[in-house]
Amino acid sequence: MTYEELKKKGFDVNLHYSINEVAILATSLDTFGSVEPIVTISKVEPFNYHPRDYRDTALELEDWQEAVKLAQELAMTPLDKRGGTIDYDWVKMAKRALQLILGRG
Template identity: 70%
Template sequence: MTYEEFKNQNNFDVNLRYSLNEVAILAPSLDTFGGYDPVVTISKAEPFNYHPRDYRDMMLDLDDWQEAVKLAQKLALTPLSERGKVINHDWIKNAQKALRGILGRG
């Protein structure tokens, strides 16, 4: 499975976060501040390395959690060289935030 295929699942709405070393499937958190927590993280540097989190800590039912873990396992079992490239948009968001701070707008 490539990162692009992973991102574009038809039967599961995948909310992803890319970082330098991992991809995370996110779900709404149950904490009082809202936000999103990782359901499962998949290493982009080490093959076969993924870590599911406890589904009871987020607003996700068991079936969706199992589907997310299944997708993560499928991606983790794909060799790193066959996953394709990921465009990391986080640096753009951070640059925009820093620029707004410099300009006094945020």
Template identity: 75%
Template sequence: MTYEELKNQKGFNVNLHYSVSEVAILAPSLDTFGGDDPVVTISKSEPFNYHPRDYRDTTLEIWDWLEAVKLAQELALTPLNERGKVINHDWIKTAQKALRGILGRG
């Protein structure tokens, strides 16, 4: 599985966060500040390395969490050189959100 295939799963809407060392599958948080919390992280530098996290503080149902873990495992089992390149356009959305917050429109 490639990063792009994970992002475009049919019937399972995932929000991904890419960092230097990992990819995180995110779910909306139940806390008062909103935002997203990671429910599974997948290493980008170590094969077979993924970590399910507690989903109970998110809006994710158990069945969706199990699907996220299954997808993370499939990606973790894919050799690193076959996962594809990661192009992260989320910084644009983050910058826009921060600017709206600064301007009081967020």
């Protein structure tokens, strides 16, 4: 499985959760509607993923189990076969915002 395939599985996936991790997110039950990681997958260590408690999120048990299964599948994929994690749309938006801030847009 690649990072892009994981994104297309219907979950909220943050490829830039941290320098070394990808996260599958779910909406939190707090009053602010933030998101919480339910599974994190290492981008630098093979076979390394960490399911987290989903009970403080709006996610159902079956959906959490599916997310863990997908995370395991990605973790079992060799690092060099997962593809890149650069979000080019994010880079384009950041460049455009910087141009607007500098008055060149």
